[in-house]
Amino acid sequence: MSPFLNIPYYPAFDRMTPEDAATAFESLLADATRAVDALERGHTPTWTGLMRPLHDACHPLFDAWGLLGHMLSVMNSDAWRRVHEALQPALVAFSLRVGQSRAFYASYRALRDADRNVPCLTPVQRRILEKTLQAAEQAGVGLPESRQQRFNEVQAELARLATDFRNHVLDATKAFTLTLRTRDEADGLPPALLAVTAQAARDAGETQATAEAGPWRITLDHAVYAPFMMHSRNRAARERLCRASATRAASGDLDNTPLIEQVLSLRREMAALLGYASYAELSLSNKTARKVETVDALIAQLAGAARDAALREADDLLAFARAQGFDGATLEPWDTAFWAERQREHIYTYSDEELSRYFLFPRVLEGLFQLAERLFSITITPADGEAPVWHPDVRFFRVADADGTPRACFYLDPYSRPATKSGGAWMNDFRTRDRRADGTLQLPMAVLVCNQSVPVGGQPPVMRFQEVNTLFHEFGHALQHMLTTVEEPDASGVNGIEWDAIEIASQFMENWCFDRPTLRGLSRHAETGEPLPDALFDKLVAAKNYRAATAMCRQLFFAATDMDLYARYPRPEWPDADAVKRLNAAAYLPTPLLPEDRFLCSFTHIFGGGYAAGYYSYKWSEVLSADAFAAFEEAGLTDDAAVRATGQRFRDTLLALGGSEDPMAVYRRFRGRAPTVDALLRHCGLQPSS
Numbered sequence: 001m002s003p004f005l006n007i008p009y010y011p012a013f014d015r016m017t018p019e020d021a022a023t024a025f026e027s028l029l030a031d032a033t034r035a036v037d038a039l040e041r042g043h044t045p046t047w048t049g050l051m052r053p054l055h056d057a058c059h060p061l062f063d064a065w066g067l068l069g070h071m072l073s074v075m076n077s078d079a080w081r082r083v084h085e086a087l088q089p090a091l092v093a094f095s096l097r098v099g100q101s102r103a104f105y106a107s108y109r110a111l112r113d114a115d116r117n118v119p120c121l122t123p124v125q126r127r128i129l130e131k132t133l134q135a136a137e138q139a140g141v142g143l144p145e146s147r148q149q150r151f152n153e154v155q156a157e158l159a160r161l162a163t164d165f166r167n168h169v170l171d172a173t174k175a176f177t178l179t180l181r182t183r184d185e186a187d188g189l190p191p192a193l194l195a196v197t198a199q200a201a202r203d204a205g206e207t208q209a210t211a212e213a214g215p216w217r218i219t220l221d222h223a224v225y226a227p228f229m230m231h232s233r234n235r236a237a238r239e240r241l242c243r244a245s246a247t248r249a250a251s252g253d254l255d256n257t258p259l260i261e262q263v264l265s266l267r268r269e270m271a272a273l274l275g276y277a278s279y280a281e282l283s284l285s286n287k288t289a290r291k292v293e294t295v296d297a298l299i300a301q302l303a304g305a306a307r308d309a310a311l312r313e314a315d316d317l318l319a320f321a322r323a324q325g326f327d328g329a330t331l332e333p334w335d336t337a338f339w340a341e342r343q344r345e346h347i348y349t350y351s352d353e354e355l356s357r358y359f360l361f362p363r364v365l366e367g368l369f370q371l372a373e374r375l376f377s378i379t380i381t382p383a384d385g386e387a388p389v390w391h392p393d394v395r396f397f398r399v400a401d402a403d404g405t406p407r408a409c410f411y412l413d414p415y416s417r418p419a420t421k422s423g424g425a426w427m428n429d430f431r432t433r434d435r436r437a438d439g440t441l442q443l444p445m446a447v448l449v450c451n452q453s454v455p456v457g458g459q460p461p462v463m464r465f466q467e468v469n470t471l472f473h474e475f476g477h478a479l480q481h482m483l484t485t486v487e488e489p490d491a492s493g494v495n496g497i498e499w500d501a502i503e504i505a506s507q508f509m510e511n512w513c514f515d516r517p518t519l520r521g522l523s524r525h526a527e528t529g530e531p532l533p534d535a536l537f538d539k540l541v542a543a544k545n546y547r548a549a550t551a552m553c554r555q556l557f558f559a560a561t562d563m564d565l566y567a568r569y570p571r572p573e574w575p576d577a578d579a580v581k582r583l584n585a586a587a588y589l590p591t592p593l594l595p596e597d598r599f600l601c602s603f604t605h606i607f608g609g610g611y612a613a614g615y616y617s618y619k620w621s622e623v624l625s626a627d628a629f630a631a632f633e634e635a636g637l638t639d640d641a642a643v644r645a646t647g648q649r650f651r652d653t654l655l656a657l658g659g660s661e662d663p664m665a666v667y668r669r670f671r672g673r674a675p676t677v678d679a680l681l682r683h684c685g686l687q688p689s690s
Helices: 018-041 047-074 078-099 102-117 123-138 145-175 191-203 222-231 235-246 257-273 279-284 292-323 333-348 352-356 361-376 465-482 504-514 516-522 534-543 548-567 577-588 617-635 640-655 663-671 678-683
Strands: 177-180 216-219 378-382 395-401 406-415 426-431 445-452
Touching: 018 047, 018 078, 047 078, 047 102, 047 123, 047 426, 047 445, 078 145, 102 123, 145 257, 177 235, 191 216, 191 222, 191 352, 216 222, 222 235, 222 333, 222 352, 222 445, 235 333, 257 279, 257 548, 257 577, 279 292, 279 548, 292 333, 292 548, 292 617, 333 534, 352 465, 352 534, 361 378, 361 465, 361 516, 361 640, 406 465, 426 465, 445 465, 465 504, 465 640, 504 516, 504 617, 504 640, 516 534, 548 577, 548 617, 617 640, 617 663, 617 678, 640 663
Parallel strands: 406 445
Antiparallel strands: 177 216, 378 395, 395 406, 426 445
8 A cells, every 4th residue: 555545643654665655645746635625515613513524525635735745845856856756736625625616615614603692612712723824714605606716726826836946946956066176176175074974976987986086076965065264275266166056046047047047926916915015024924023024123123223233244254254365356256254263263262173073963862852851841852763764874762751641653764865955954744633533532743854964985974063953943942843732733842833933942952052061061072982072162151252242143135025015015216036136135135146146046045935024033033042042041040950950941831832832922921022123132132222
């Protein structure tokens, strides 16, 4: 039987093939359509008569589709792409068919009216119902037939364009390589990067490649690109790599430029069909910020605190580079990361490479799990081999309460695979906490996907500090999904949480990377086994806010560009989307972009992902996560009892309640007040703007 049919709790990832998906989905779609048709013909407008049966009718199809999408993202191939492309239109059409059912919509409204007259729903069910009504309206349920037909065409085309956009970025990333053949060309590269890039050269057919003698194959994969730009003394090679990255997916058959304009146009049209003034207005109607003006105000407030400091940071970096022998009039984009790393090493007297020797992946995991036990009274144990996996590198773990009661499980796919795995890092929810009609309880299951550096040639599996930070971030998402107490799947874990609140738990966890006991606990030197010395920790903390204003302005540039594109574009002074980007670059970035920069062509967050008119969510959530961590600071980070008590309150609110309540109400329950930006600015070493 196909592993996409009758999917068990532990999906058979080791047996999934594109051919299995192609054969299974015809049956799944037919079954789901029959079940929905039957429910539409005969149901009662109650929770057990409609809401739960409709979820159950659609679940096998949507579950299989989610697993197919997962395989596409972690084991990408032409075959997976073809089957995804072939099946996607039918899945979009089915989703719209359910969302646009006037019979279901009428029953939703009837159920809401009945509940208002005589309460018959729980608060969680009531919130799910309100979101279901809004989703139906925003799926075009109320549109006349001709406009609904056009709406459906727009939805199908947007789904196709998003997939094409992501595939173009992946293919463009794979397409560029730069081979270095002499030690002079590879001057400055740390040993770990030399080993990884020599392995890449061997994989490409350079059978004699070694870390010591080369050749070394340099790619745009972030795990290679970032350390290369920081350490390579080969300025010409840095320039080639930088220009290639800046123009990724911006030419030839992989050019995303026309896709950008199509996506923007179609999303404007979709919003107009639904009666919204812009796509941003439509998007924000489902978020806690609610209004474009609220987002604009946050961006302006943070920019006011960061812009002047970012300009000073740029001036200081140029002065430092000149003092070290740089003779250019200005630092080019391919110079910034290199000289910033040299300046950071000079000021704080440690290198990124030196620091990474203290972060062995197995020990980092162990320390992370110990922190979770301390904060949230859970235990995490390896369970490799107990569930099928899609790649030999994938780990499997079980989560339990301190008393041994099972809570959840999760997969971890840690290493970069640029040929088959999408870039970045993410968390997916494979299973949600769900109390079935027969009384059985399904426990949550999550997957964490990272793209950290691959250990090669017998080298220890060390992590760059930024990779440690990323792991903590994604684990925060997983904790929120796994520690939920909500048993309605549409509001359980990360489901049903407004998009601009979804990063709170993840960004909260990042703060612990700068907590001394936590970092010492997860560090062990690759050669000596010694934990991170206090002196090096102090330097790391001192360096935490190195060029923090520049980093803040970069994120605000992304957020402002996103909001302009979806709230105000087009305008006469903006002939194309790139003009919007350049205007915001001039307003927010302390140094100019390359003239040929085409960053938007690889901006998958807003053109191929879920952050359209929502990129501000990172900063919006960061305000709350910093304020939440401040509660632990106020309780006393060295007071274990206070930390555990505050952690339990965090678990009982922000982690437990999922999408069952408005996120701001949940936050006030944890904090006892509304959040402020003060903690974020303090953590970044910035002062509030007047």
